Amino acid sequence: MGNxxxxxxxxxxxxxxxxxxxxxxxxxxxxALNLISRFxxxxxxxxxxxxxxxDLSRLEELRExxxxxxxxxxxxxxxxxMYSAGMNNYLRFAEADEFFGKKTELVLLDKPMxxxxxxxxxxxxxxxxxxxxxxxxxxxxxxxxxxxxxKSFVVEHTNHQYAEGHHxxxxxxxxxxxxxxxxxxxxxxxxxxxxxxxxxxxxxxxxPVAKIIYDKRANRLAKSGIKLSQREFENLVL
Ligand SMILES: [Zn+2]
Ligand SMILES: [Zn+2]
Numbered sequence: 137m138g139n140x141x142x143x144x145x146x147x148x149x150x151x152x153x154x155x156x157x158x159x160x161x162x163x164x165x166x167x168a169l170n171l172i173s174r175f176x177x178x179x180x181x182x183x184x185x186x187x188x189x190x191d192l193s194r195l196e197e198l199r200e201x202x203x204x205x206x207x208x209x210x211x212x213x214x215x216x217x218m219y220s221a222g223m224n225n226y227l228r229f230a231e232a233d234e235f236f237g238k239k240t241e242l243v244l245l246d247k248p249m250x251x252x253x254x255x256x257x258x259x260x261x262x263x264x265x266x267x268x269x270x271x272x273x274x275x276x277x278x279x280x281x282x283x284x285x286x287k288s289f290v291v292e293h294t295n296h297q298y299a300e301g302h303h304x305x306x307x308x309x310x311x312x313x314x315x316x317x318x319x320x321x322x323x324x325x326x327x328x329x330x331x332x333x334x335x336x337x338x339x340x341x342x343x344p345v346a347k348i349i350y351d352k353r354a355n356r357l358a359k360s361g362i363k364l365s366q367r368e369f370e371n372l373v374l
Contacts, residue, residue, distance in 0.1 A: 141187035142249050142316060143267060147229050149245045154238070168215075168222025175208060176201075186226065190265040195230055199223055232270035242275040242320050248361030249316040264318050269301035276325035282348055286327035300331045304349055305362070305372050312372070315361035321353060322360070339374045346373050 151157045151165065173185040181198060182188060189195045202208050202223065212219045228234055235242060278299040280286035288298040304322050305313065326334070334342055350369050357364060364372070 140250055141185055142318070143190070143230075143265065144185070144187040145247070145249060146245055146268070146320075147187070147226060149247065150229050151225075153244045154241045164218060165222040165225055168219045169226060171211075171219055172202065172223055175205075186223075190263070190267055192230055192232075192267055192270065195227060195267075199227060230267045232267065232274040235271045235274040237275065237277050239275045242271065243356060246319070246321045246356050246359040248359075249319050251310060251314070251316045264303070264307060268318060268320065269323055272320055272323040273299055273301055273325045278325065280327035280330055281324050281352065282326060282330045282345055286330065288327050298328065299325050300328055302326050302331050302334060304353060304357075305369075309372055313362055317362075319360050321356035322362070324349060324353070334373075342374055343370070346370055349373070 148162060151162045152159075169186055173182065173187075176182045176186065176198060177184065179201075181201065186195075186198070189198065203220070208219070276299070278296040280299065290296070291298050301323050302325075303317060304324055305317050307317050310317050330345060333345060337345075346369070347366070350366050354364065354366075354369070
């Protein structure tokens with residue numbers, strides 16, 4: 137089975153639905169990003185494609201490297217800056233601030249995403265995309281999705297309220313679910329107290345919170361290929 141890159145799929149949906157670009161423009165961006173991917177592969181900076189990079193700071197680092205590379209700079213100016221345009225547009229997507237307050241837009245991007253990788257890294261934890269999580273937090277404006285009046289504190293370097301991303305159905309349940317769980321519909325923005333409750337609380341206290349999440353997310357999960365009755369949902373999250 138060939139490798140499958142979820143960020144590529146989300147990026148396409150974003151360009152089409154949120155940015156309203158034509159297939160032709162999207163095609164240009166992909167040509168540019170394919171060239172960039174080949175370029176970075178040749179330099180052993182990535183394995184296959186720019187879409188494999190799940191961490192924003194690494195992506196920004198790669199852009200720096202690229203824009204300082206003589207060969208790339210020449211190629212880019214001969215190509216009328218099409219390559220840097222592709223890269224900048226991808227970064228614009230990955231730098232989640234584009235998604236601030238865009239809850240409705242994010243919902244439009246929900247779709248079933250295949251599971252094709254074993255999500256285990258060398259530390260034996262489940263691999264997850266920091267980019268996708270950050271986009272979800274931005275869309276929720278860092279407010280707790282259980283109750284937006286929950287307060288934490290303001291983070292000094294971002295000026296946003298502190299919030300955490302939580303996988304509604306834990307990634308270690310992936311073997312029971314036919315589609316990827318590291319998706320927008322399965323990540324929720326929570327205040328730290330609600331988040332800790334879901335990880336450490338008793339089932340009795342978690343149950344009403346799980347119900348709120350089910351009511352908010354059941355349709356989105358279904359649209360992402362994960363159809364669950366409330367009972368099945370509770371069995372997975374409680
Ligand atoms: Zn969590
Ligand atoms: Zn909360």
